[in-house]
Amino acid sequence: MRHFEYFGDAEIERLFFRAPEQFTVDSDPQILAMALGATLYSPGTRPNLAKDIAKQAARGVVSLVVCLEDSISDEDVPAAEINVVEQLRAYAQTDASGPLLFIRVRAAYQIPLIVEGLGEHLSVLSGFVIPKFLGETGVEYLDAVEAASAAAGRQVYAMPVLESPELAFRESRGGELATIAEVLAKYRSTVLAVRIGATDLSSAYGLRRNRELTIYHVHVVADVISDIVNVLGRAGDAGYLITGPVWEYFAQHERIFKPQLRETPFVEHDERTLRLKMINADLDGLIREVVLDQANGLTGKTVIHPSHVAAVHALSVVSHEEYVDAQEILGATTGGVNASQYRNKMNEAKPHRAWAQQLIRRARVFGVVREEITYVDVLSASHEL
Secondary structure: OOOOOOOOHHHHHHHEEEOOOOOOOOOOHHHHHHHOOEEEEEEOOOOOHHHHHHHHHHOOOOEEEEEOOOOOOHHHHHHHHHHHHHHHHHHHOOOOOOOEEEEEOOOOOHHHHHHHHHHHHHHHOOEEEEOOOOHHHHHHHHHHHHHHHHHHOOOOEEEEEEOOHHHHOHHHHHHHHHHHHHHHHHOOOOEOOEEEOHHHHHHOOOOOOOOOOOHHHOHHHHHHHHHHHHHHOOOOOOOOOEOEEEEOOOOOOOOOOOOOOOOHHHHHOOOHHHHHHHHHOOHHHHHHHHHHHHHOOOOOEEEOOOHHHHHHHHHHOEOHHHHHHHHHHHHOOOOOEEEOOOOOOEEEOOOOHHHHHHHHHHHHHHOEEOOOOOHHHHHHHHHOO
16 A cells, blocks of 8 residues: 555656655554554445445545444444445455555454454454543453454554543543553554544533634643643653544535635645635635644544545645754754754754654655645645546
């Protein structure tokens, strides 16, 4: 697999200073977690799920979660379990190489059920998403995922979702996060990334963010995100990659506020029509939230509509300026501070080192654009396909 696989060689050459690298489910876990990008969720009840997966892979989806939890009704669970196994077996028989496929279960018993049902086709599955993860109840799920790894003869990953009221409420959050950190540390090789369930966290307060706002405007939820990053997202081997919460909207609506996309970058690249198209699809709100995700230590995002994928991935590409800064920082082995090659900031070798290491991992999977290229150009090329 490779991000922007749908671009031809000429387009890759035009856009990228350093092209995105190939990766597989067996790649270094830090690279694989970074490569998740926009993770598309799909209900397990879809009758043409195998065809849907192939279609979305062709459109640039690199990670996809088939959901057996909140996206389907309680009475549909037994039929959905059967459907997921049948559809994933059918997809496996196409010998497709991607995307990374995960199943979001609602109960631990579903993990061995899926493993047994897939049988010889278990290789199609990258892992399981564990909803409403807590320290007390999460061990059963993680043990089941490790048993799946033994059955598969390779690493099967877990992605816990932090979204329970115990994490939403201040009086219990600190203790619960400490317990979760202890549990996850015991299963370090199994945990690929930690996901945040902002919809469930908001529901603990009877809230739902407006499409013209970001999750960071909902302060009680932003506080939870901050604490999750503080405990689980620290630099170094003890930290986990933490993904951005879902963006729920995908249709035009009557606005209260002005659009959130500046005109200048689109005018400079002669892409006024693209800007209007994105505003009409509410993608300006998504873009703003992705930028804030990145500023707050989150990488990638949960999405529920294919139109979101290109925007998230375009914003994940590393700029030439960032890449030059990171290379300079990592090349300074004795510390110190220097003006950047772009002559617009100071690069401090020691304080900025962890940032630079993370950015180079992102550069490997999403690529580095040429000096004159921006996310607008990558978005435009994606929308033209």
